[in-house]
Amino acid sequence: MSASLPTPLVEMRGISKSFGAVSALRHVSLSVLPGSVVGLVGDNAAGKSTLMKILAGAILPDSGSILIHGRPAVYDNPIGAREAGIEMIYQDFALVPELTVAQNIFLGREQVRRRWGGVRTLDTARMNRRARELFASLGLRVPSVTSPVQALSGGQQQAVAIARATGFEAELVIMDEPTANLGAPAIEKVRQTIEGLREKGVAVILISHRLEDIFAIGDRFVVMKRGEIVANREVGDTCSEEIVAMMVTGRDPRAEGPTA
Ligand SMILES: Nc1ncnc2c1ncn2[C@@H]1O[C@H](COP(=O)(O)OP(=O)(O)OP(=O)(O)O)[C@@H](O)[C@H]1O
Numbered sequence: 001m002s003a004s005l006p007t008p009l010v011e012m013r014g015i016s017k018s019f020g021a022v023s024a025l026r027h028v029s030l031s032v033l034p035g036s037v038v039g040l041v042g043d044n045a046a047g048k049s050t051l052m053k054i055l056a057g058a059i060l061p062d063s064g065s066i067l068i069h070g071r072p073a074v075y076d077n078p079i080g081a082r083e084a085g086i087e088m089i090y091q092d093f094a095l096v097p098e099l100t101v102a103q104n105i106f107l108g109r110e111q112v113r114r115r116w117g118g119v120r121t122l123d124t125a126r127m128n129r130r131a132r133e134l135f136a137s138l139g140l141r142v143p144s145v146t147s148p149v150q151a152l153s154g155g156q157q158q159a160v161a162i163a164r165a166t167g168f169e170a171e172l173v174i175m176d177e178p179t180a181n182l183g184a185p186a187i188e189k190v191r192q193t194i195e196g197l198r199e200k201g202v203a204v205i206l207i208s209h210r211l212e213d214i215f216a217i218g219d220r221f222v223v224m225k226r227g228e229i230v231a232n233r234e235v236g237d238t239c240s241e242e243i244v245a246m247m248v249t250g251r252d253p254r255a256e257g258p259t260a
Pocket residue numbers: 019022023024042043044045046047048049050051091
């Protein structure tokens with residue numbers, strides 16, 4: 001046993017998941033160190049979102065286990081994962097269209113106040129104010145925190161999903177294509193948000209087809225193909241040509257022995 005190796009924040013061990021006849025994940029293992037930024041990449045249908053939904057408690061695996069700070073995770077839903085310090089920005093945002101921006105941000109963690117007589121009511125004014133402060137601190141824009149989310153553009157909805165996942169106390173924020181609907185200035189804000197999280201010691205798993213973002217702000221690439229992790233690379237030890245080649249072929253040339 002080495003005392004110098006830090007305990008991973010998260011360890012996923014031997015995770016498998018099938019949807020009917022589709023084997024989405026086959027015995028996948030992944031560990032993330034505290035405060036590190038991991039870029040999770042792979043072709044469409046590689047299993048990236050499924051693996052992260054399992055970590056975020058939104059899908060249950062068929063087999064395998066998850067450790068957090070070296071102890072078995074006990075959650076089986078997203079609220080439980082949040083209590084364990086894990087937040088996720090879903091690829092489809094997972095917002096409630098009829099609720100306002102602020103209501104979406106405080107969904108599941110509504111703030112209440114006690115009136116005379118001890119009656120508890122929602123503190124809407126406080127949630128709206130805190131939501132405004134959150135957007136200001138993130139540098140992201142929405143028309144109004146009292147607009148229903150369904151009245152927002154795709155990019156504005158993405159900003160709401162980012163604010164919801166990053167504005168609270170998390171140890172790991174998972175971002176599934178957080179910049180897919182954003183223009184260049186907003187992409188820059190998301191990069192700054194990730195850097196701000198890292199400075200606070202928050203780990204990030206970033207799923208992105210934009211390899212340049214991972215080279216700019218990430219520590220490590222994890223490459224998936226057809227339900228398996230095929231390679232791990234330090235950002236400083238690879239280049240985009242190598243990553244793309246491994247995404248396409250599903251093989252790590254450095255892991256292969258001499259061919260016969
Ligand atoms: N709820 C589901 N029901 C049935 N099949 C699913 C479901 N979710 C995912 N799959 C299948 O599992 C496989 C992995 O999908 P997943 O969404 O994890 O891929 P991905 O790597 O995130 O792809 P993309 O880059 O397109 O987002 C795909 O074959 C997909 O069709």
